[in-house]
Amino acid sequence: MASVRHCARASQVRNLVRERVSGTPGSAKGRARTTSNSTNGHRQGASGFPVGGIVPTRPGSPAWRRFASSRSDVVAGSPAWSVARTSTSYRPGRSRTGSVYGATRRPAGVAELDGAPRRASWRRPANLQPAPLLRGRTLTYPRRPAKVCTTLGQVADTSHDTVLVVDFGAQYAQLIARRVREARVYSEIVPHTMPVQRMLDRKPKAIILSGGPSSVYAEAAPSVDPALFQAGVPAFGICYGFQAMARALGGTVQRTGRSEFGRTQVAVDHQGVLLQGIESGANVWMSHGDSVTQAPAGFEVLAATPDTPVAAFEDTARGLAGVQWHPEVLHSEHGQAVLEHFLYGIAGVRPTWTMVNIVEETVEAVRARVGDKRVICALSGGVDSAVAAALVQRAVGDQLTCVYVDHGLMREGESEQVERDYVAATGVDLHVVDAADRFLTQLKGVEDPEEKRKIIGHEFIRVFEQAARDIVAKAGADGVESVEFLVQGTLYPDVVESGGGEGTANIKSHHNVGGLPDDLQFTLVEPLRTLFKDEVRAVGEQLGLPPEMVWRHPFPGPGLAIRIVGAVDAERLAILRRADAIARAELTAAGLDRDVWQFPVVLLADVRSVGVQGDGRTYGHPIVLRPVSSEDAMTADWSRLPYDVVERISTRITNEVREVNRVVLDVTSKPPGTIEWE
Numbered sequence: 001m002a003s004v005r006h007c008a009r010a011s012q013v014r015n016l017v018r019e020r021v022s023g024t025p026g027s028a029k030g031r032a033r034t035t036s037n038s039t040n041g042h043r044q045g046a047s048g049f050p051v052g053g054i055v056p057t058r059p060g061s062p063a064w065r066r067f068a069s070s071r072s073d074v075v076a077g078s079p080a081w082s083v084a085r086t087s088t089s090y091r092p093g094r095s096r097t098g099s100v101y102g103a104t105r106r107p108a109g110v111a112e113l114d115g116a117p118r119r120a121s122w123r124r125p126a127n128l129q130p131a132p133l134l135r136g137r138t139l140t141y142p143r144r145p146a147k148v149c150t151t152l153g154q155v156a157d158t159s160h161d162t163v164l165v166v167d168f169g170a171q172y173a174q175l176i177a178r179r180v181r182e183a184r185v186y187s188e189i190v191p192h193t194m195p196v197q198r199m200l201d202r203k204p205k206a207i208i209l210s211g212g213p214s215s216v217y218a219e220a221a222p223s224v225d226p227a228l229f230q231a232g233v234p235a236f237g238i239c240y241g242f243q244a245m246a247r248a249l250g251g252t253v254q255r256t257g258r259s260e261f262g263r264t265q266v267a268v269d270h271q272g273v274l275l276q277g278i279e280s281g282a283n284v285w286m287s288h289g290d291s292v293t294q295a296p297a298g299f300e301v302l303a304a305t306p307d308t309p310v311a312a313f314e315d316t317a318r319g320l321a322g323v324q325w326h327p328e329v330l331h332s333e334h335g336q337a338v339l340e341h342f343l344y345g346i347a348g349v350r351p352t353w354t355m356v357n358i359v360e361e362t363v364e365a366v367r368a369r370v371g372d373k374r375v376i377c378a379l380s381g382g383v384d385s386a387v388a389a390a391l392v393q394r395a396v397g398d399q400l401t402c403v404y405v406d407h408g409l410m411r412e413g414e415s416e417q418v419e420r421d422y423v424a425a426t427g428v429d430l431h432v433v434d435a436a437d438r439f440l441t442q443l444k445g446v447e448d449p450e451e452k453r454k455i456i457g458h459e460f461i462r463v464f465e466q467a468a469r470d471i472v473a474k475a476g477a478d479g480v481e482s483v484e485f486l487v488q489g490t491l492y493p494d495v496v497e498s499g500g501g502e503g504t505a506n507i508k509s510h511h512n513v514g515g516l517p518d519d520l521q522f523t524l525v526e527p528l529r530t531l532f533k534d535e536v537r538a539v540g541e542q543l544g545l546p547p548e549m550v551w552r553h554p555f556p557g558p559g560l561a562i563r564i565v566g567a568v569d570a571e572r573l574a575i576l577r578r579a580d581a582i583a584r585a586e587l588t589a590a591g592l593d594r595d596v597w598q599f600p601v602v603l604l605a606d607v608r609s610v611g612v613q614g615d616g617r618t619y620g621h622p623i624v625l626r627p628v629s630s631e632d633a634m635t636a637d638w639s640r641l642p643y644d645v646v647e648r649i650s651t652r653i654t655n656e657v658r659e660v661n662r663v664v665l666d667v668t669s670k671p672p673g674t675i676e677w678e
């Protein structure tokens, strides 16, 4: 059993973190209370299985049948879920394989105080302490996010064929690896900086070159060593990888001035092996500004679009092929088929690999790492943290306390619902902190989306630290000395979009990844860090979590703060909360909750428009409806809501929310837009 590790150094010393120095750090203001209906952290189901515990993965096995017969919500023959993944932490001075922890450390560097350079050391520097000199001023320092090593999976035995995915800084590298695994072929991601010889030493049966943000002809753009194509290993290029392959082999790549983003129809001239069975007019997902204008000698051009003369090519004699579009994203029709045609038809890879059980592996790894220590889990009520908590609860039972932070940025009724439903479903020990004043004070006047996220990430951690102290104090005589571990429901898209891959563009610093403070003391436990949302939902179902929890629409950790375009305050939050409640209620009433993947409602707080209401002039704010369909938030399309539902939502919002006189519908896919507006 060989385990394969990939180290992804996050986006170097490039992000600036701003710390607004206030005079009163530390305490989570307001009430802190504990809600629990169980003392041991497990509630037993009828047959003795813990509710929220592990379901055997092999449907039909005696254990599965016993479980299924005890539960009305388990459907006979429901698919097994098994995927190998664990993640590994990097801690200064040592790294660990096969476990599930991450940690951050602070690099030495130069800070800026109100824009002027200032030396800072990274171990809780004295100059970050609130001192009269610093109070009210802005300290900015270079950030080097944690180095995180990710174990992508385990090969059951070495006889399986391996495919390497070379990451050129793609948003979708892990998605490519996942699609390859869906084709039952073992895959690993490697950085583009890895020398070709080291790639070949791994004896890959094929190599896939990912997309990436650079232009192949730009200075210092990552290039492909032509030796790769002379080694006789079949290779497939996707977007940037397609362009890099074309250029390395003598083709031409140009910025034609004609970009394609999102849905695009391809004209298939010749199906070849790669596009077998794919007719002209297929919709594929594009995201590029450069194009291959001439294929290298020996290649056959298979497809084109009105803006891209060479959209797919192959040279089957050399085992080389590529496409300009992204076959790995769900929105590309026949995407999986194209990948499989390359893997099986051109590269001759054998589909023999099946993944081992993520749940059992993760539970074991958490148990081994945490031992008998105390753990807190940041629980938001969302599916990610709910699943992460259920996994950890399964591993360490009542050593776990979940902490829910009411930061005042939640939707209507949300806090009450989380408190009630999560405890009812899992029996977990829940500690609720009301920290609304603290978050709103720190966010006052802040308009920049990145700054909002960083402040929120920072405040979250400070609240968790206080919660940990409270839990230790409460445990008192039981001898609990400290809480070392913090569980977060971080997913792979959070990591990628925070610039977690090598050379990957930083789109947004998700509060739980790029927004973490550098002096974080907890050891992070992020059991879902390499998974996508749909995979997490499958794990949640397998763990027996209720469908309402597993299928809940995602809601970002920074909450409504990143749905108010402009500064956040209590009045604006109240406007958005009312509009959002109406939109969600109407969606549910129309029975469309499962058809829409997520439904952000956004307040354009700094925009005003003229309206006429009750024969009078109004000067109100627009509300944006942003219903989207997606599989994993990496790409998305705007949802075609029935007009009568849109109309009901619009009418109700403008009638019931006085400050709003206009409702608009966002009809942008991702890319080019993102799901959230900030």
Ligand SMILES: Nc1ncnc2c1ncn2[C@@H]1O[C@H](COP(=O)(O)OP(=O)(O)OP(=O)(O)O)[C@@H](O)[C@H]1O
Residues within 6 Å of the ligand: 377, 378, 379, 380, 381, 382, 383, 384, 385, 386, 403, 404, 405, 406, 407, 487, 488, 489, 490, 494, 512, 552, 553, 554, 555, 556, 557, 558
């Ligand atoms: N209000 C909160 N209280 C405690 N932890 C939180 C809160 N909001 C977010 N977190 C932590 O940050 C993580 C990332 O948030 P995110 O919104 O991506 O995930 P989620 O809320 O668990 O799931 P979903 O995205 O489906 O809503 C969560 O998994 C959780 O660990």
Ligand SMILES: O=c1[nH]c(=O)c2[nH+]cn([C@@H]3O[C@H](COP(=O)(O)O)[C@@H](O)[C@H]3O)c2[nH]1
Residues within 6 Å of the ligand: 453, 497, 508, 509, 510, 511, 512, 554, 555, 556, 557, 558, 598, 633, 670, 673, 674, 675, 676, 677, 678
């Ligand atoms: O926990 C989070 N912290 C964040 O800072 C954050 N920003 C976006 N999101 C959620 O991530 C998914 C992708 O969103 P975008 O297309 O807007 O990047 C969508 O599901 C978003 O709601 C966040 N979640």
Ligand SMILES: NC(=O)CC[C@H](N)C(=O)O
Residues within 6 Å of the ligand: 210, 211, 212, 213, 214, 215, 238, 239, 240, 241, 287, 288, 289, 290, 291
């Ligand atoms: N998604 C990509 O790989 C983009 C490739 C290149 N940056 C372009 O714009 O054409």
